[in-house]
Amino acid sequence: xxxxxxxxxxAEFPWQAAESLHATAIHLxxxxxxxxxxxxxxxxxxxxxxxxxxxxxxxxGHLAQAEQVRPPTMTRIVHALEAQGLVIKSxxxxxxxxxxxxxxxxxxxxxxxARNRRLQTLATHIAALAPAEQATLRRxxxxxxxxx
Amino acid sequence: xxxxxxxxxxAEFPWQAAESLHATAIHLxxxxxxxxxxxxxxxxxxxxxxxxxxxxxxxxGHLAQAEQVRPPTMTRIVHALEAQGLVIKSxxxxxxxxxxxxxxxxxxxxxxxARNRRLQTLATHIAALAPAEQATLRRxxxxxxxxx
DNA sequence: TCCTTTTAGTTAGCTGAGCTAATGATCTAT
DNA sequence: ATAGATCATTAGCTCAGCTAACTAAAAGGA
Numbered sequence: 176x177x178x179x180x181x182x183x184x185x186a187e188f189p190w191q192a193a194e195s196l197h198a199t200a201i202h203l204x205x206x207x208x209x210x211x212x213x214x215x216x217x218x219x220x221x222x223x224x225x226x227x228x229x230x231x232x233x234x235x236g237h238l239a240q241a242e243q244v245r246p247p248t249m250t251r252i253v254h255a256l257e258a259q260g261l262v263i264k265s266x267x268x269x270x271x272x273x274x275x276x277x278x279x280x281x282x283x284x285x286x287x288x289a290r291n292r293r294l295q296t297l298a299t300h301i302a303a304l305a306p307a308e309q310a311t312l313r314r315x316x317x318x319x320x321x322x323x
Numbered sequence: 324x325x326x327x328x329x330x331x332x333x334a335e336f337p338w339q340a341a342e343s344l345h346a347t348a349i350h351l352x353x354x355x356x357x358x359x360x361x362x363x364x365x366x367x368x369x370x371x372x373x374x375x376x377x378x379x380x381x382x383x384g385h386l387a388q389a390e391q392v393r394p395p396t397m398t399r400i401v402h403a404l405e406a407q408g409l410v411i412k413s414x415x416x417x418x419x420x421x422x423x424x425x426x427x428x429x430x431x432x433x434x435x436x437a438r439n440r441r442l443q444t445l446a447t448h449i450a451a452l453a454p455a456e457q458a459t460l461r462r463x464x465x466x467x468x469x470x471x
Numbered sequence: 472t473c474c475t476t477t478t479a480g481t482t483a484g485c486t487g488a489g490c491t492a493a494t495g496a497t498c499t500a501t
Numbered sequence: 502a503t504a505g506a507t508c509a510t511t512a513g514c515t516c517a518g519c520t521a522a523c524t525a526a527a528a529g530g531a
Contacts, residue, residue, distance in 0.1 A: 251517080316344070323351040
């Protein structure tokens with residue numbers, strides 16, 4: 176039986192693994208959020224800015240899609256980033272309904288610093304793992320990405 | 324060099340892994356949140372109710388600590404769960420400042436249904452993995468829990 | 472060409488999570 | 502008995518997420 180969802184046989188692996196991953200993701204993000212307190216960027220802004228920096232200029236709609244969020248939500252996040260001078264909007268000549276979002280130099284610099292701060296604790300913990308555990312983690316990461 | 328945070332040598336494993344885990348956790352939770360739309364419970368309530376159901380009666384402070392959240396935040400979550408008839412508060416005879424939180428029968432039933440719905444997609448994806456990938460995932464899960 | 476339809480983004484208005492600061496109630500220890 | 506510590510709540514804020522309704526611009530057909 177590998178039909179994925181047998182609520183009665185909770186002992187089956189896919190179900191157990193789903194529960195474990197779920198709880199782990201929640202607690203991981205809650206912990207990482209604390210690191211944001213010292214930053215000018217919280218999680219959604221950091222994530223959005225990251226996409227803008229690394230995926231070049233793109234429209235608000237595409238950014239919303241990439242972040243799995245509705246356009247109005249992204250409008251507000253982008254507005255905040257713009258007010259902080261981290262992102263600039265430019266109108267597209269070909270289609271004047273859309274806007275081209277790109278990061279300013281300040282935005283790029285701030286992103287790198289904030290990311291470093293946010294990921295530092297996690298990276299430290301990973302570095303403290305035994306080599307065999309690190310190897311396991313290395314093999315598991317592509318699988319996790321496939322799941323999300 | 325395994326000093327965990329060398330922002331210039333981004334190629335180093337702990338740093339890469341931290342970035343990957345971070346992004347994965349964000350996208351995973353965003354996806355799972357969609358499943359909550361059909362449920363009466365969103366992520367924080369589901370998580371809190373889960374702790375109450377499985378970790379027996381406990382105080383609000385302990386629950387807040389388990390969920391890595393401040394007491395006022397947990398007060399509101401618990402209040403909502405109580406209004407839904409999923410949780411009951413009882414005063415502790417020994418220490419009347421504290422409250423004992425326990426789940427009602429309705430709460431237990433609803434938790435199991437909501438969890439099933441939320442985890443079903445994830446469990447399905449996991450079940451669709453190749454056996455070798457599942458084995459890797461199985462070995463990685465304890466490590467991930469240690470990191471969070 | 473003009474008029475309809477579709478698409479991109481914004482605005483308005485809501486729910487709810489998260490925080491700090493301040494209060495009330497109770498326990499503890501002097 | 503009183504002073505201080507501890508548990509929970511209330512008040513008041515910021516911000517993320519949504520839907521519905523709107524404006525502006527593009528696309529396309531009569």
